[in-house]
Amino acid sequence: MVTNPLDYVESFGKAGASGFTFHIEAARENWNELIQKIKAKGMKPGVSLKPGTPIEEVYPLVEGENHVDLVLVMTVEPGFGGQKFMPEMMDKVRRLRQKYPSLDIEVDGGLGPSTIDAAASAGANCIVAGSSVFGAPEPAQVISLMRNRVEGVKAAW
Numbered sequence: 001m002v003t004n005p006l007d008y009v010e011s012f013g014k015a016g017a018s019g020f021t022f023h024i025e026a027a028r029e030n031w032n033e034l035i036q037k038i039k040a041k042g043m044k045p046g047v048s049l050k051p052g053t054p055i056e057e058v059y060p061l062v063e064g065e066n067h068v069d070l071v072l073v074m075t076v077e078p079g080f081g082g083q084k085f086m087p088e089m090m091d092k093v094r095r096l097r098q099k100y101p102s103l104d105i106e107v108d109g110g111l112g113p114s115t116i117d118a119a120a121s122a123g124a125n126c127i128v129a130g131s132s133v134f135g136a137p138e139p140a141q142v143i144s145l146m147r148n149r150v151e152g153v154k155a156a157w
């Protein structure tokens with residue numbers, strides 16, 4: 001999370017990023033301008049929200065002409081890896097999936113083999129995982145397992 005995402009769009013675009021996800025908490029005043037700039041630099045915009053932020057706050061950013069392509073629901077407080085997954089955040093994921101069937105919904109924090117089913121069945125289709133992958137003897141197996149679980153429940157959303 002950065003406090004002034006607008007300052008980073010240009011350099012991320014130049015570096016070759018394909019997407020740029022910003023925190024709604026850091027862009028309440030200028031998200032519209034931010035989305036426009038991200039798109040103008042050839043990147044896909046996404047919006048993220050902290051555990052204490054109500055899901056309704058991102059609805060206006062998903063709707064309308066100038067919209068984001070992805071919503072990232074933080075399942076820990078942003079800051080560092082290795083934290084415990086917050087299952088109560090799955091209500092946000094479920095509500096988003098119900099409202100926007102084709103939206104990319106990402107989750108970040110505490111995801112791994114023991115939490116992937118909760119996230120996947122709620123409707124998450126993009127998974128950020130640090131410790132569970134990099135701390136595994138066979139990282140590729142953990143990635144495959146999580147991918148398979150998401151693919152396996154997609155039809156039921």
Ligand SMILES: O=C(CO)[C@@H](O)[C@H](O)COP(=O)(O)O
Nearest residue numbers: 078079081082109110130131
């Ligand atoms: O950096 C953060 C939050 O800011 C982490 O949520 C990582 O992005 C994922 O780490 P693990 O929870 O998978 O270790």
